[in-house]
Amino acid sequence: MSVSIIINSPLQLHILARKRKITPSAEQSLSKTTLVLATPSKGPSNISQSSTLFIQPFYGPKQMYPSGIATILNHYTHNHTPPAEKHENEELWHNRHVLIPYNLQEQSNNIITDGELCSLLHSIFPGTENVTEPCFRGYLIFQVKQLPSAPWPLTVGGLPITVSETRSGRGRALMFPRAMPGRLSISILQSGFDGTNMSDGGLRQLARDVNTYFQLNLPAVHIIELMFTCQHTFFIVIDDHAELKTGEWPGKIANYPVAYLHDKDLNRPAWIDKPDRRETEPHPSMEIADDTAYDVLRPGVMISSSIITGASHPATLSSTAGVLVKNTTGDSFMTAAFHAVGDSERVWQSRRPAETIGKVAVEIPFTGICLVKLERSISFSNQTFEINEGIVPQFTRLATSGDEFSFSTCYLNSPYTGLLDSVIIAKSIKIQAERTPHSIEERLRYVAYDWLYHGQEEGNIKAKLPDGMCGSVIWNDEGVIQGFYQFSIKEGSWKGFSACVSASEVVESGYTLVA
Template identity: 45%
Template sequence: MPDIRMLELMFTCERTIFIVLEDHLHRPAWVDMPDKRVIQPQPNQGIIDNTTYDVLRPGVQINSKSLRDQADSSVLSTTAGVLVENDAGEAFMTAASHGIGEDGTVWKGGRADRIIGKAAVEIPFTDISLLKPKKDVAFVYKTFETEAAGPSPKFICLRTSEDDMPCGPCYLNSTYTGNMVGALVHKSVRLFKPDTPTTCTQRDLRYVVYDWMHTGQVEGNDSKVQPSDGTCGSAVWNGDGVILGFYQHYVSEGPWAGFAASVSASAVVDAGYRLARHPC
């Protein structure tokens, strides 16, 4: 049916299927969003921590200068993902592409003099970039422990495209949200193809897999616990320590309000990377 353009397929845990023809998922247009400046801690607005920790870990704040022009003070702020490696054993840190400025340089917390490394690889359409860390940067696979969540999890691997559809509890712990517990309920496949579908061939098609979790923030309109844009790039995992994906955005309005989308970690695996065996 060449006159109908399907944007996305969504599969639910109830074994139902949604065919998305219009953007009711309210995906943000990153290129049109204003630069996000570093947020100072405001306890009445949520749990935010821009501390410059000596050791990097999943979910801590990272920053990048928006433009190459040194006169421009705009700063992008997101969070660290996990450390991955290629077949040659070369290590990289995952991060949100839209949170990395023009020159690719990323630093810790609020300290522009604490450089982590530079963007080296971008996985197309996923908003995931891989940073090449400096040799003196230490990284551990441990999130911060909390009284409610108990000890930090032990991460064992990245989810692959061969794994079953994830359902059930999932977790995220970032400096913008603190520890979050959600439920994975949907999986979608977003299609990317040329603007002229009639000339599109199978070779032209690209797709990205997303997981959708619900954490109930929309009930009661409690803005204190809704993830902010800075949460992007944080790892989402399950109780077995499998990295399911990387947080991308939260839907605050429309029929999908209360859901948050994460890019499946299988995109990183399919690009030729695995969870690094020995964090640096």
């Protein structure tokens, strides 16, 4: 018999200066509680309302529970029996995370043969018929008789999930869309890359080697991007003009399966391929967003710039302030999304259009990141807004090209969403051609991206990821800044995924986080 526990972060010392003055509607709609499933052999001995629960045995997200403890709000012994204090239309699985006394990122925890673990997983949704996994257990697949009411958890046991109906196929059966596989008998670059010990630098080198192979052996195929997923498979994105002749192309790279798709299949935003990589239309208005003009700038504050629309009328484009970085001589700059800055390169806070906070000083080529030199009168703190009552994330550094990479939970805090947690489910290298002045030769740039999954959406549950989120800082449980949000895919088979430029690109350009 399992025990279900609803928990929340304990109240911390309240720091008013770091709390948003306006809570975005998207954040208001997200559950702030977590479901914990325990068993008689793996669970706390004493459970009572308002008592303390130690999170470590359940592998909870560190950013949400930095002290390692939580407050028990409710508990009961039958998963699908309504709790004593239950709001209308609220179910147990309407929590962002489901914690269990197993770390499912460890392959030793077998979800098929471990009876206790298997029972826990089957108890989350009513009518669960099967719980399975893809290769290398990048995520969990729940197959149910009928889709339960949304919203559904982002993670279970530390892994992202998909939910689908066994017979009709409704829902999302697989995390990644199907693509054209290559020929398995053609295996290239069989040594030198290990998907279990991956870094930005290692993936960049592999992308160079793959691109060189195609240039020498398949010159008609123009590679745009190489993506490695949490299920240890590759996708190669090719130019739309190339015919998919995958029977003649490699089916394995570094001993991992590879499939191919056209660039158009990703449905990236239109501005991505523009020469100046700038927006040309203002962002549509959302519901409630935090457009407060703060006396101290910090990551997550709404910033604005002026653009000229097709009718030559000025319009305002909003984005999100990044972090303060410095170069080797100590000069400091605020990171921002280059495509959201107008031709004047002037930036201000949304409610203070007459007050310039800074101007673009540097663009990091092909990354979509620019560095804004702030006015001397502007104060900037490298601490974002609190993510729960009194809990303020502590950023430690920018991710580097040598960091060992893991597919794990990450966070962002934008004026349109407030706190939004996600899971990094893929990493890619986009190949960009840079033509140097006075030369017809092209120099290739290999730009690293992280791909985020925000949770499965069905029916009337719609993503609330406006373009104004661009520039938002993405950080992990250790406080390391992984990257900067760039765009989300809003239609097609890749809908629901988002891309962020890796912070290692900023480090490679000679910048570090201001302490």
